[in-house]
Amino acid sequence: MDKQIDEYLGRLKNELKGCDRSLIQDALADAREHLSTALDNALKKAPGLKQQEVWQSVVDKFGTAGEVASAYREAEVRLGSPLTSIWPSRPKPVLSRFLGPLADARAWGAFIYALLSFLTGLVYCGWAIVGGLFSLLALFFIFGIPLAGLFLFSLKGIALVEGRVVEALLAVRMPRKPLFVSPDLKWTAKIKALFFAAQTWKALVYFILQFPIGVLYLFVIGGLFVISLAFIASPVLELGFHLPLELLGAEAFTPAWLLPLVCLAGLVLLPLTLHLAKWAGTLHGRYAKAMLVKD
Amino acid sequence: MIMSVEEYLEKLREALRGCDPAMIQDALADAEEHLRNSLEGVVSGRTATTEADALRPIIEKYGTPEEVASAYREMEIRFSPSVAAPRHKLQSSRSQFFAILTDARAWGSFLYLLLGLLTGCFYGLWTLFGTSLSVVSLPLIIGLPVLGVFLLSVRAIALMEGRIVEALLGVRMPRRPLFLGEGSSWKARFKSLVADTQTWKSLGYLFLQFPLGSIYSFVTALLFGISLKCALYPVWNLVFHRPLVNLFRPYFPPGWLIPLISLAGCLFLPLTLHVAKRVGSFHGRYAKTLLVRR
Numbered sequence: 001m002d003k004q005i006d007e008y009l010g011r012l013k014n015e016l017k018g019c020d021r022s023l024i025q026d027a028l029a030d031a032r033e034h035l036s037t038a039l040d041n042a043l044k045k046a047p048g049l050k051q052q053e054v055w056q057s058v059v060d061k062f063g064t065a066g067e068v069a070s071a072y073r074e075a076e077v078r079l080g081s082p083l084t085s086i087w088p089s090r091p092k093p094v095l096s097r098f099l100g101p102l103a104d105a106r107a108w109g110a111f112i113y114a115l116l117s118f119l120t121g122l123v124y125c126g127w128a129i130v131g132g133l134f135s136l137l138a139l140f141f142i143f144g145i146p147l148a149g150l151f152l153f154s155l156k157g158i159a160l161v162e163g164r165v166v167e168a169l170l171a172v173r174m175p176r177k178p179l180f181v182s183p184d185l186k187w188t189a190k191i192k193a194l195f196f197a198a199q200t201w202k203a204l205v206y207f208i209l210q211f212p213i214g215v216l217y218l219f220v221i222g223g224l225f226v227i228s229l230a231f232i233a234s235p236v237l238e239l240g241f242h243l244p245l246e247l248l249g250a251e252a253f254t255p256a257w258l259l260p261l262v263c264l265a266g267l268v269l270l271p272l273t274l275h276l277a278k279w280a281g282t283l284h285g286r287y288a289k290a291m292l293v294k295d
Numbered sequence: 296m297i298m299s300v301e302e303y304l305e306k307l308r309e310a311l312r313g314c315d316p317a318m319i320q321d322a323l324a325d326a327e328e329h330l331r332n333s334l335e336g337v338v339s340g341r342t343a344t345t346e347a348d349a350l351r352p353i354i355e356k357y358g359t360p361e362e363v364a365s366a367y368r369e370m371e372i373r374f375s376p377s378v379a380a381p382r383h384k385l386q387s388s389r390s391q392f393f394a395i396l397t398d399a400r401a402w403g404s405f406l407y408l409l410l411g412l413l414t415g416c417f418y419g420l421w422t423l424f425g426t427s428l429s430v431v432s433l434p435l436i437i438g439l440p441v442l443g444v445f446l447l448s449v450r451a452i453a454l455m456e457g458r459i460v461e462a463l464l465g466v467r468m469p470r471r472p473l474f475l476g477e478g479s480s481w482k483a484r485f486k487s488l489v490a491d492t493q494t495w496k497s498l499g500y501l502f503l504q505f506p507l508g509s510i511y512s513f514v515t516a517l518l519f520g521i522s523l524k525c526a527l528y529p530v531w532n533l534v535f536h537r538p539l540v541n542l543f544r545p546y547f548p549p550g551w552l553i554p555l556i557s558l559a560g561c562l563f564l565p566l567t568l569h570v571a572k573r574v575g576s577f578h579g580r581y582a583k584t585l586l587v588r589r
Binding site for chain 1: 366370399401406409410413414417420424428431444446450451452454455458459461463472526532
């Protein structure tokens, strides 16, 4: 039975060649879950039937590998990448391209991601280091192996959540479902599979690196954003409220002739910051995909 | 025979009746964008055609409203938000209480509520800054463009917040921006932006996220912190000799109480997650009413 499912999945993978890796991972997980539960149910209902017949009826219902693959391809085209329109956009004048990120949900998403990754990075990195050390220590005791297994299992769950956040904010297609693990497998076998999957260790590295990366994002992108807002508001702050920009010491008021220029500089810096955030977000999306999605 | 884009959209809306409003909004935005853009291409190529004549080949290619509606319906079944997947196993009430620990949706809500402070502060800061900048600059010549760019940014941020809500709370939200007359003049686009109640509802949502998100964050972090501290109190007390609470003076509970405190902490954690899930699903519904076109 398992051999037939594996064969089917191999064919499906072949049919989906060239598609997005996250899509392939989801499609395979869906198919494996569906086929193995359907087979189990059918065999339980009618134990007398031949396995070959049962398999045939299950596949008839689910569709051949080619049919399933084309359904996934079609839906993916229509669903498109979220946050942007699915139709190609026309060339735009320079000014609206420069201001574009202000009206672009993807740029704001990348910006929010840059701010959040400090916090999420702190949690991920803390969990990875504390949990990792704790399970290493525990390996000397009898309860060590289940504990280490639990830790590796949690990494998988966190990777899925981080993937959802990355897809929501950076609009990169990430897995939507956990990899299917057959419920009949013994827990020792499950832990072994987790331990030998390169995915697990790549996710661990991703989580540990996420904290320094998050700090960098927060300081550069968050800092530029705050500076540009302060520049824009500086005429009102200095003339209206006598609050100087405290970049050059507490009492450094800007000369009056410079104020409009500072304000203008802020207006230019704001879209630039969002351009930078969008670019960094694109890079980070590719990096997250390389680290968190199965090859 | 469909005479105009408006009629097509009306029929499509009719055909999608009963579906999720976020999905309807996406389907209508896709269709409107495609039809209007292709129509503009045809009309600017040849001048002497009516809209209905020009529309016929475009609709033939894109599909009738009924066909498009059934394609969207089919897609939605396969691709509903993953964390919303229903649990099909029936369990006893006791194991259901603890099963929340493995419930992706509960953890998603938990994360959403925790992040509320950060996103809420940003939304609040941006809406306050943008509104005051627009008000200050309205008498100047740059006033209207500043207001327009700010309102566009509000729409974009609202769309993005919708994606966060869908990812973490499992509520279907719009995936694509609303169509805003790409080809028409600046003035017409500004007008449709300002006249659209969706823009102002989004602005209100983002502004309210500031207090709401802060409350979410503080309460969730407090509950989670209490349960963690109680659960780990034996270690905290026996190894580090720290008090349970330090409100006015340090309080050390008697020794027999310590295991009970730990047990209470262990029970409090699933309870916190239950609360987070409940609040998350409430917030999902609230976000849907404010961020999705009716």
